[in-house]
Amino acid sequence: MPVINRIAEFHNDMKEWRQHIHANPELLFECHETAAFVEGKLREFGVDEIVTGMGKTGVVAIINGAGGDGPTIGLRADMDALPIQEVRDLPYKSKNEGKMHACGHDGHTTMLLGAARYLAETRNFSGRVALIFQPAEEGGGGAKVMCDEGLMEKFNISQVYGIHNHPGHAPGFFQARPGAIMAAADTFEIKVTGKGAHAAMPHFGVDSVQVAVQIASALQLIVSRNTDPLESAVVSITQIHAGTAHNVIPGEASLSGTVRTLNKDVQEMVIARMSEVAENVAAAHGASAVVDYVRGYPVTVNDPEATDFAAGVAAMVAGEQMVNTDVAPMMGAEDFSYMLEERKGAYFFLGQGESAGLHHPEYDFNDEISPIGASFFVKLVETAQPAA
Known part of the structure; x- marks a missing residue:
């Protein structure tokens, strides 16, 4: 079946909701106005229960089916924006300086509404x-905050699903894969301590800048020489800071960046090797190095059975030719991974056509795919838990 007729009927309403959210972006946990807007719509729709303040500004709504007793299926949308200045002069351009819905969370929220x-x-x-x-x-x-507050247990959720829009792919084209679909995203900072000296007399010091550069180069060997070629890992140095003057060799330097992995064993190997490489390269030059490694979002892992089920639902909505369940894993990260660690489920990408990329100041969500995503969510529920 195509998009649900009733949802198509209120497509214009969905556009208005999405553009209102787009014009009023909020960051991180400060989604107060967005949450209030969502709550107001849910009350207008007549849902059975609304819980606010979960995860600080999260909203959970419960709708009871009329088809008898059964489990609870969870559907998730993210609400927050990014600290980006919007550059396109849209009628619904962001009203909040330096904040923008540059990842389509306004659209995800609209689809779930x-x-x-x-x-x-x-x-x-x-x-x-x-x-x-x-x-x-x-x-x-x-x-993670919502899960730590007992989201899954409080509402007795048995399985959970989410969608993310995907620029550059045909509108309505669903993509997923069983297993790891998005990477773990960790960060690190390495502090190098040498010995300061006059730049004209380097032999009196230990050049922390040169040590940092050597560490940055050596860290790339973790990917090329310590990682199984059939596995994936990314080690990116994104910042190097040192020094205050042209004629002073600084005694300290720091470098930082991100690590992306799709396998926990590879992640543990990278963590161990990073400390070994940094400490020993520094020691070889008479300096010292300390690694501060911070684990971020875990790998997003789709349950194979849930992925196959949801792909069948997507085919009902968009057609079999518009569903691909063999997409390559992506090295970006997603905190829906925490929900999938607690319950089986799947995360799907939904094509939104040609547009600026995610996290770009010219990005805008394609309102034409909102009914497709909403229909997918509905059919997940009705197919997973049919009325008696």
Whole structure:
């Protein structure tokens, strides 16, 4: 079946919701106005229960099906924006300086609101659906905070699903894969301590800059020589800081960056080797190095059975030719991974057509795919938990 007719009927309403959210972006856990807007719409739709303040500004809505007892399926959308200055002069351009919905979370929230409206009207399913509106995906780990507060247990969620828009792919084209679909994202900082000296007399010091450069180069061997060629890892040095003057060799330097992996064993190897490489390269030059490694979002791992099920649902909505379940893993990260660690489920990408890329100041969500995403959410519920 194509997009659900009733959802198509209120497509213009969905556009208005999305553009309102777009014009009023909020960062991390400060999604107060967005959460209030979501709550207001949910009350208007007549959902059965609304819990606010979970994960600081998260909203969870419960809709009971009319088809008898059954489990609870979770559907998740993220609400937060990014600290980016929007450059396009859209009618609904961001009103908040330096803040912008540059990743489509305004669209994700809209798709879930559209599903909420339809499900509250029809209730053609058994059990319950938990609609999860989450703050702080962009670096705050809002999904982890909500899970730590007992999200899955409180609402007895048995499985959970999410969608992310995908620029550069045909509108309505669904992509996923069983297993690891997005990477773990860690950060690190390495502090190098040498001995300061006059730049004209380097033999009196230990050049922390040169040591830092040698460490930066040696760290790339972790990927090229310590990682199985059939596995994936990325070690990116994104910052090097040292010195205050042209004629002074600084006694200290620092370098920092990110590590991306798709396998926990590879992640542990990188962590161990990073300390060994940094400390020993520094020691070889008479300096010392200390690594501060911070684990970030874990690998996003789709349950194979749930992925296959959701792909079948996507085919109902968009057609089999518009579903690919063999997409290559992506080295970006997503905090939906925390929810998938607690419950089986799957994360899908939904093509939104040609546009600026994610996290770009010219990006804008394509409102034409909102009914597709909302229909997918609805059919997940109705297919997973059919009415008796």
